[in-house]
Each structure stands twice: as structure tokens, then as C-alpha cells.
Amino acid sequence: MAALTRRAKGVPLSLLIAKYFAYAFVLICAVWAASFTALSASMNAGAVYPANWGAAHAGETAKALQGEGPLDPQSIPTAYRYALFAAGGELLAADMDGAMLERARELAADGEAAAETEVTGSAGATYASFGLSDGTFCVLGSDYMPQFASPSLRDSLPNPQNIMLAAGALGSLAAVALVARRAGRSISRKMAPLTDAAERVSRQDLDFSVEPGGVREVNEVLSAMDGMRSSLKESLEARWDAERRQRDQVAALAHDLKTPLTVMRANADYIAEEASSLASGGLGDISGAAADIAAAAERLDSYVGLLIGVSNGGAAPSEGRRSDAGEVAAAVEADARALAHAEGVALSVSGAEGLDGLEVPGDACEISRAAMNVVSNAVEHASERVSVSLRAEGGILEIEVADDGSGFSPEALERGCERFFQGDPSRAGAHHGLGLYAASEVVQRCGGEIGLSNDLARDGAVQGARVILSIPLAFSPNS
Known part of the structure; x- marks a missing residue:
């Protein structure tokens, strides 16, 4: 790299071009001199009369x-x-x-x-x-005009002077062609390091060192290309390493969920079976809770299957499908109430009953799961209450989730939907930064968008966070 950055290294391109122009000039002069010499020698020998x-x-x-x-x-x-x-x-x-x-x-x-x-x-x-x-x-x-002394040559050949001019012209063309060919080969050889470097970069083969050429201007381009190669190599290696770590983390999450889910399902089934056989009315809540555990375990098991498929490069299951918006709303309400009850957070749900007959693009389970990722975040960060509002306006289904927690940080408002983003590093042991990212991916596949904002008090203080999932309706009776 140091050798490439020294301007004194290599011959200037202008000097290289001038050298081949000089070669061409010398050869052309030699051709014409030879033509004149041949004509003059013919005259001296008596084979040609002077003009x-x-x-x-x-x-x-x-x-x-x-x-x-x-x-x-x-x-x-x-x-x-x-x-x-x-x-x-x-x-x-x-x-x-x-x-x-x-x-x-x-x-x-x-x-x-x-x-x-x-x-x-x-x-x-x-x-x-x-x-x-x-x-x-x-x-x-x-x-x-000069003329051949032999009658047969005079009558069969052009005038000696014209022959000399034609020979000089053809010889000049041959000289220029010869020099051009030699110059082309020489410049191609000197440009070879540049061509080789460009081809290797295009193949993303960045583990090489750029060798200097013999031309100063080419070396300057090679120096810039070597800097680009180094920067590109660092960038690509960082990206590849991040993607590898993300894939490994997703695969590890999918694998590690299997063990607790198996234990949860087995124990929940046992509790439900034992509690339902008892006569005490107080055990009805235990039976219901156990049933919720079993249902949640079943859903999580299906989620793990999807997660494993996605981590292995599988396609999303929602492509080309339509789902009933009322079914989505019912699933979101049921799951949200179960989650809020388990976490001891007050929950209000509105608008879930008025969405029958409407359709949204995508899979109902996938959309409800995206909404539950948002609800789960809200329940986790809420102080006392969470509200879920579902409405269809202007051909858009909106699922709005609000909580009374500390709200989003400025960085989270900008990057909250990025994969593995964690707003609070101190909580990294319990969270993996997948919730809002997963919700955003599902909504975008459905042609919608996700919006993050904070609720502000009159004095400007943050008094909660708000997330809105907007999904275009695929079918509406009023459309």
C-alpha cells in the first residue's frame, strides 16, 4: 500500500504515450527514407530515368x-x-x-x-x-516524372514515383499498426493489476494485496481501489459475522424453547386432569389456568416450528392468503386478556366485535401473533394498565396498543423495529430484541406499516408508549 501511494513510483502515462508516438515517428521516417533510397538507387543504376x-x-x-x-x-x-x-x-x-x-x-x-x-x-x-x-x-x-528504362516495366507497372509513394504510405500504415499493437500489449500488461483487482472485487474475493503497476496514474487508481477493497472487506466481514451470529441466535432460541415447552405441557396436562376430578369449586380457577397453560404451550410449539423453518430459510406462510379480520380480533382479545391476567395488569379492549365480514391479507395466526408481540411488550412495561383498540377506517385495519409505562427512548423510536435491537442493555438477559421486529416484518408482508410513538402529558412528560399496526383491508362490504 505504501508503494502505491508514492507518486514517484511508476512512469507517467503521458511519457509512455509519447514514447510510442516517437516510435511511430521514427518508423515512418525510416519507411519514407527507404522508399526514397530505393528510388534513388534505381536511378543511379540506370533502371529508372530521373524526372x-x-x-x-x-x-x-x-x-x-x-x-x-x-x-x-x-x-x-x-x-x-x-x-x-x-x-x-x-x-x-x-x-x-x-x-x-x-x-x-x-x-x-x-x-x-x-x-x-x-x-x-x-x-x-x-x-x-x-x-x-x-x-x-x-x-x-x-x-x-521518373520512368522505368525497361519498356516492359514501363508498360506493365505504375510510374516509379507513384510506386514509391504507395510503398511509403503502406509502410507508414504498417508502422503505425505495429506500434499500436505493441503499445496496446504494453499498456494492457501495465493495466493488468487494475483489471485483476476489479475482477476479484466483483467476485467478492477481497483477501489479496494489490500489486503496483509500471504507470503512475494506474498506481494511483490501484491505491484508491486498495483502500476501497480494505473498507469493503471490513464492512462485508462485519455484516457476514453479524448475520452468522443472528442466525445462530435464532436457531439457538428455537432449539432451547423445546425443553421448557415439553415440561410445561406435561405438567399443565397433569394439573388439568387432577384439578377437574376434584369437587371443590375453588379449584375451577386452577383448572382454567392449567387449560390456558396447555393452550399457550400448543401455540408456542407451533411458533417454534415456524421459527425453525424461518431460521432454515423457509418461506413465510402468509403469502397469497386472506384472513377474517373478526377472527384476528377475537384471537388478539383472548390472548391479550390471558396475558394481562397472568401478569396482573388491567386491560381494556375495544372494537373487537365490529370487524366481522372484513378480510385482511395474510395468515390470521401470524397477524394475531404480531399483535401479541406488541401487547406482550406493553404488558411488560406498563405500570398498571394496557389498552387495545381495533378499528377499520378508510380501508385500513388498525390495531392500537397503548400502555402507561415509561415510553420509548429516542433511539427506540427510531430503531425499535430493527432485529435484535434492545433499548435497555441491562435487560439483555431476558429479552432478545425480536418482538417489534417480528411484528414489523409480518405487517410489511401484509402491505402495511407499524408506527411507534409516546403519549405526552400537558407538561410534555412521557406518560406511556403507543404502537399502531396498520394493515390494508383485502375485502370490505362497503368497498
């Missing part, structure tokens, strides 16, 4: 041809094109064409017998016109 050879030797060539008698085209140097005319101006033979042939016709029409040189336009051309001993008239034309 000015035709103009420089026009008179000399004309005199030589005049002394030979009838014109022999094979004796004309390849630097020239010729046209042979009869005395009356009729064209007898020619290997020139286009503008050059038209100019030759003009010269033949003038009937001049001496050599004449003319330069036309920017594309200079030299013409030599002369009469022959057989009465014919010849015109030689030469462009200011």
Missing part, C-alpha cells in the same frame, strides 16, 4: 533519331512517348494519348522540322518535334 531526363536530353535524342532514317519505336528511350505523322498530317503510329497526343497533332500541323520544347501548366511536359529522312514527321513527349 528531368526527358527534358534534358530532348534535343540530343531528336538528333539521334533523325540520323537513323525511318523511325524505329524500339530505339526511342522509355522517358518519351511518340507520335508519327505523314507529310499531310495523318497519324501513322503513336503510343501517346490524351492531351499529349492533341499537342502533338498541333505541332505536326505547324509542320516544324526542328526540335521544340514547351512546358504546359503545372504538369510540365517537354515536346520535341522533328522531320525524318523519309518525309514523315515525329513528335516526342516527356512528362516531368
Whole structure:
């Protein structure tokens, strides 16, 4: 990491790019130099006439041809094109064409017998016109261009200058392609640590050290990526560890509940059986209490089964179901009264009778269990009384639970529904921070929400806590 943070480490990217530009420039210069050298060597060897050879030797060539008698085209140097005319101006033979042939016709029409040189336009051309001993008239034309000395090469290949230009252009392209390929490979190798680090981070493989590259800017990016990797590794490891501990705690809770439930159910059944056989009327309460214990044990046993399923990755049982709101209200009222009676807390329930015919999304048992988690918290923290209010307004079923306890702390108002949140660390031995979280999860699966608040006195003092479960109705006769 320290090596990566030193700016002096590595070559600047601009210098690396400039190096390959220099390579390309040198190679292009070498290609053109080789092309010019090859053309110059051909001229020195006599294989190619220089561009000015035709103009420089026009008179000399004309005199030589005049002394030979009838014109022999094979004796004309390849630097020239010729046209042979009869005395009356009729064209007898020619290997020139286009503008050059038209100019030759003009010269033949003038009937001049001496050599004449003319330069036309920017594309200079030299013409030599002369009469022959057989009465014919010849015109030689030469462009200011190099030309092959061999007639067969002249007639089958492009002009030597064009060949040189084409060779230089193709060689330049090849040089650029070669340098670009080499530069691409070199930069790819220098970028390899960055690519490797990005791929390993994308696979969440964070247990590695970033190796520096040879380019300063790449090293700076690698330094930032190494810092990101370290932070991400710490964050993910902390999250994975927290999730593992939470899963272990849920599984442990589910397992540990089995033993006391077995004992509770066996003893409750025994008490109920023995108490019901006695004639004393005072034992009726014992029998009822024992029946409540047995019923509660049965419910807890089913809860443990659900808890085990969820801890093992099982799906929630409420998906796609609808439940009668009246059934939910009746279950909440019965369970709340039993719990409040057992804890010695005064309980008032309102609105449970007016919800028949309404339906809510989700499982009735699951929704009532969510409500009882809230009621259990209220009973536990209440000073003397708890109130439960159920109502359906505006297409929403609201289950409101209030107590006269110390209320929620500011942190609990914000985080009370988080998993394993415990507002008072001193009570961690008795509570596991699952109640409001479980209620919130159930309500959210039903498309609803949960709200936490405190009841305040006129002087602003907290005089109790209030929790409202809001669940949208799936069916209402008035909808």
C-alpha cells in the first residue's frame, strides 16, 4: 500500500504515450527514407530515368533519331512517348494519348522540322518535334516524372514515383499498426493489476494485496481501489459475522424453547386432569389456568416450528392468503386478556366485535401473533394498565396498543423495529430484541406499516408508549 501511494513510483502515462508516438515517428521516417533510397538507387543504376531526363536530353535524342532514317519505336528511350505523322498530317503510329497526343497533332500541323520544347501548366511536359529522312514527321513527349528504362516495366507497372509513394504510405500504415499493437500489449500488461483487482472485487474475493503497476496514474487508481477493497472487506466481514451470529441466535432460541415447552405441557396436562376430578369449586380457577397453560404451550410449539423453518430459510406462510379480520380480533382479545391476567395488569379492549365480514391479507395466526408481540411488550412495561383498540377506517385495519409505562427512548423510536435491537442493555438477559421486529416484518408482508410513538402529558412528560399496526383491508362490504 505504501508503494502505491508514492507518486514517484511508476512512469507517467503521458511519457509512455509519447514514447510510442516517437516510435511511430521514427518508423515512418525510416519507411519514407527507404522508399526514397530505393528510388534513388534505381536511378543511379540506370533502371529508372530521373524526372528531368526527358527534358534534358530532348534535343540530343531528336538528333539521334533523325540520323537513323525511318523511325524505329524500339530505339526511342522509355522517358518519351511518340507520335508519327505523314507529310499531310495523318497519324501513322503513336503510343501517346490524351492531351499529349492533341499537342502533338498541333505541332505536326505547324509542320516544324526542328526540335521544340514547351512546358504546359503545372504538369510540365517537354515536346520535341522533328522531320525524318523519309518525309514523315515525329513528335516526342516527356512528362516531368521518373520512368522505368525497361519498356516492359514501363508498360506493365505504375510510374516509379507513384510506386514509391504507395510503398511509403503502406509502410507508414504498417508502422503505425505495429506500434499500436505493441503499445496496446504494453499498456494492457501495465493495466493488468487494475483489471485483476476489479475482477476479484466483483467476485467478492477481497483477501489479496494489490500489486503496483509500471504507470503512475494506474498506481494511483490501484491505491484508491486498495483502500476501497480494505473498507469493503471490513464492512462485508462485519455484516457476514453479524448475520452468522443472528442466525445462530435464532436457531439457538428455537432449539432451547423445546425443553421448557415439553415440561410445561406435561405438567399443565397433569394439573388439568387432577384439578377437574376434584369437587371443590375453588379449584375451577386452577383448572382454567392449567387449560390456558396447555393452550399457550400448543401455540408456542407451533411458533417454534415456524421459527425453525424461518431460521432454515423457509418461506413465510402468509403469502397469497386472506384472513377474517373478526377472527384476528377475537384471537388478539383472548390472548391479550390471558396475558394481562397472568401478569396482573388491567386491560381494556375495544372494537373487537365490529370487524366481522372484513378480510385482511395474510395468515390470521401470524397477524394475531404480531399483535401479541406488541401487547406482550406493553404488558411488560406498563405500570398498571394496557389498552387495545381495533378499528377499520378508510380501508385500513388498525390495531392500537397503548400502555402507561415509561415510553420509548429516542433511539427506540427510531430503531425499535430493527432485529435484535434492545433499548435497555441491562435487560439483555431476558429479552432478545425480536418482538417489534417480528411484528414489523409480518405487517410489511401484509402491505402495511407499524408506527411507534409516546403519549405526552400537558407538561410534555412521557406518560406511556403507543404502537399502531396498520394493515390494508383485502375485502370490505362497503368497498
